[in-house]
Amino acid sequence: MKLFEEPAPEALVVRVLPDQTGITKTFDYLVPPEWAGRVALGTRVRVQLGPRRVGAWVVDIDVEPPEGVALKPIAKISGQGPSGDVIGLAHWARWRWAARTPVPFLRTASPERMVTTLSSPGVRRHPVPPSDDDVIQGAFRRRPTVLRLPPAADVIPVVQAAASLGDPLVLCTSRSQSERVARRLDRAGVPTAHHPDGWGRAAAGGVAVVGTRAAVWATMPDLAAIVVLDEHDEVHQEERTPTWHLRDVALERARRAGVPCVLTSPMPSLEALEAAELVTLDRATERDGWPRVIVADRREEDLGRNALFSPALARLVRSDARVVCILNQKGRAVLLACGSCRDLARCTRCDASVQRPGDDHLVCRRCGDTRPVVCASCGSTQLKTVRMGVSRVRDDLEALAGEPVVEVTADRSDPVPDARLAIGTEAALHRIERADVVAFLDLDQELLATRYRAAEQALALVVRAARLVGGRHGSGRVLLQTRMPDHEVVQAALHGDPTLVSEAERIRRTDFRFPPVVAMAEVSGEAADAFAEQLRGAGHPQVDVVGPVDGRWRITAPDHERLCNALDAVERPPGRLRLVVDPTRS
DNA sequence: CGGACAAGCTGA
DNA sequence: CAGCTTGTCCGG
Numbered sequence A: 001m002k003l004f005e006e007p008a009p010e011a012l013v014v015r016v017l018p019d020q021t022g023i024t025k026t027f028d029y030l031v032p033p034e035w036a037g038r039v040a041l042g043t044r045v046r047v048q049l050g051p052r053r054v055g056a057w058v059v060d061i062d063v064e065p066p067e068g069v070a071l072k073p074i075a076k077i078s079g080q081g082p083s084g085d086v087i088g089l090a091h092w093a094r095w096r097w098a099a100r101t102p103v104p105f106l107r108t109a110s111p112e113r114m115v116t117t118l119s120s121p122g123v124r125r126h127p128v129p130p131s132d133d134d135v136i137q138g139a140f141r142r143r144p145t146v147l148r149l150p151p152a153a154d155v156i157p158v159v160q161a162a163a164s165l166g167d168p169l170v171l172c173t174s175r176s177q178s179e180r181v182a183r184r185l186d187r188a189g190v191p192t193a194h195h196p197d198g199w200g201r202a203a204a205g206g207v208a209v210v211g212t213r214a215a216v217w218a219t220m221p222d223l224a225a226i227v228v229l230d231e232h233d234e235v236h237q238e239e240r241t242p243t244w245h246l247r248d249v250a251l252e253r254a255r256r257a258g259v260p261c262v263l264t265s266p267m268p269s270l271e272a273l274e275a276a277e278l279v280t281l282d283r284a285t286e287r288d289g290w291p292r293v294i295v296a297d298r299r300e301e302d303l304g305r306n307a308l309f310s311p312a313l314a315r316l317v318r319s320d321a322r323v324v325c326i327l328n329q330k331g332r333a334v335l336l337a338c339g340s341c342r343d344l345a346r347c348t349r350c351d352a353s354v355q356r357p358g359d360d361h362l363v364c365r366r367c368g369d370t371r372p373v374v375c376a377s378c379g380s381t382q383l384k385t386v387r388m389g390v391s392r393v394r395d396d397l398e399a400l401a402g403e404p405v406v407e408v409t410a411d412r413s414d415p416v417p418d419a420r421l422a423i424g425t426e427a428a429l430h431r432i433e434r435a436d437v438v439a440f441l442d443l444d445q446e447l448l449a450t451r452y453r454a455a456e457q458a459l460a461l462v463v464r465a466a467r468l469v470g471g472r473h474g475s476g477r478v479l480l481q482t483r484m485p486d487h488e489v490v491q492a493a494l495h496g497d498p499t500l501v502s503e504a505e506r507i508r509r510t511d512f513r514f515p516p517v518v519a520m521a522e523v524s525g526e527a528a529d530a531f532a533e534q535l536r537g538a539g540h541p542q543v544d545v546v547g548p549v550d551g552r553w554r555i556t557a558p559d560h561e562r563l564c565n566a567l568d569a570v571e572r573p574p575g576r577l578r579l580v581v582d583p584t585r586s
Numbered sequence B: 001c002g003g004a005c006a007a008g009c010t011g012a
Numbered sequence C: 001c002a003g004c005t006t007g008t009c010c011g012g
Helices: A033-038 A084-096 A103-109 A134-139 A156-163 A175-187 A199-204 A213-217 A246-257 A270-275 A283-288 A311-318 A388-401 A427-431 A454-469 A488-495 A499-512 A528-538 A560-569
Strands: A012-018 A027-031 A044-049 A052-061 A076-079 A145-148 A167-171 A192-194 A208-211 A223-228 A261-265 A277-280 A292-297 A323-326 A334-338 A361-364 A370-372 A383-387 A406-408 A421-424 A437-440 A477-482 A519-524 A544-549 A552-557 A578-581
Touching: A012 A044, A027 A033, A027 A044, A084 A103, A084 A213, A084 A246, A084 A560, A103 A213, A134 A145, A134 A156, A134 A277, A156 A167, A156 A175, A156 A223, A156 A261, A167 A175, A167 A213, A167 A246, A175 A192, A175 A208, A192 A199, A208 A213, A213 A246, A223 A246, A246 A261, A246 A270, A270 A499, A292 A311, A292 A488, A311 A323, A311 A388, A311 A437, A311 A477, A323 A427, A323 A454, A388 A406, A388 A421, A406 A427, A421 A427, A427 A454, A437 A454, A454 A477, A454 A488, A454 A499, A477 A488, A488 A499, A519 A528, A519 A560, A528 A544, A528 A552, A528 A560, A552 A560, A560 A578
Parallel strands: A145 A261, A145 A277, A167 A208, A167 A223, A192 A208, A223 A261, A292 A477, A323 A421, A323 A437, A406 A421, A437 A477
Antiparallel strands: A012 A027, A012 A052, A044 A052, A044 A076, A334 A383, A361 A370, A519 A552, A519 A578, A544 A552
């Protein structure tokens, strides 16, 4: 018989965050003593929450549970999860993009399939020497930096410079780019894990981690440097809320880890120039990495029906060069045509063109009559959208060239046609890999677009085109047809000098108070008015609430610190609310 | 999120 | 007032 009660051994209590959108609270659970060694920060567990079992992350270890709550034990240990530093980063990102919970970030940071077995750390076959290019290696000595490399430059030396420091995290714009980078690292003797499939090997350390946007959330115990390739590329921003940007997460992760972060781009965004120190090559080398640019002033051409074809273009399409023509026809009617008989889909009642709002029916633009998705002439159900602009121009171009011109669509299931002459929207720039000439038939469509980032986006298209044709010493050409030959985008392309755009942009954004001169957010949805009112009522100094315009409120502040703190302090009203920090289309 | 339970609406 | 819908709250 015991004289004294033995003190209960201090049971381990962990705080978990359920993997459910809509639950923002954390809950505390007991860890059975036999599992104590298997539970760490980030571990994926299952717990009984009220009437059901849910997946969850351990977000805090050894916590003081609230009083008067009977703790339940964890039901199951499911697998490994993000490390503590990544969980901290997720909490920061929740604040930075005004999300309700860090759950979306933790999901991105977690392996796709449960990881239960430990991988062994990677071992390098031989060390990677520092780059002998002083500009490149030097970019890793200051932090953070944005390294401006022209479109034709090879980024592999940058990746190798990062690998010379230890385990690098390399963020790419596409799966194909990350595969290319991984192959080159592998050849250099660096074991490489591709995110997310290589999650477990990344978490074991000793490897380079390569991937697209989501890979910035990879768990890496010995992270030594971060490289973001093509920082200016819009694929780096998530389009669904929270609209987080790879550049900002990479910079914050590097800052927290105390490691260098190098952003590369031929035309760094103003955001990057604000946050990082600019490192450039000498002027001549940079210029040589941009292609030869021909500017055709459309004001000087006679404005007949072929106004889209300058004499320079006519000469090129009649040569034996492989020419890709780009024509964006924003705001023009998209028509539907039968995939088999090519007849235009029209209203069977009034003959006007029809739209396809969903998958299952057609609606007349004029009389509103609806009918099933069937071709009225041949009965086929395969209707395709035709870009009226491109199709018309394709016919005209064919007449000019005297040979076939193929249309390149954005449709990934269509094969990329192998023809000397092609035409398409900007999607063609993503689908074709090489050309002798890329011709922008109407660059003014891009230059005059109303989005505040239009100029950067236009130059980004020229960069894409430049990659298809190569640098100045090759035979490639980019042809810009424009009525604004003095526009800074045209001049920047012509001289291979992106500073012309960033300087003009900085002035414009300062004058009109657009990012990154201010931090901006947009609020819409049924609860937007209530949210805006509360925010206004809170009277945060220097936080401006303007609107609503088309049901959208615009909130600006001098910086994200003030903007996000203000957004975070608002108690969310009930009802649907869309809150976008750093909106791009404005 | 999804279940529990409470407060409102309808029909006899 | 039963029977159902709609809303609000809560979970460890």
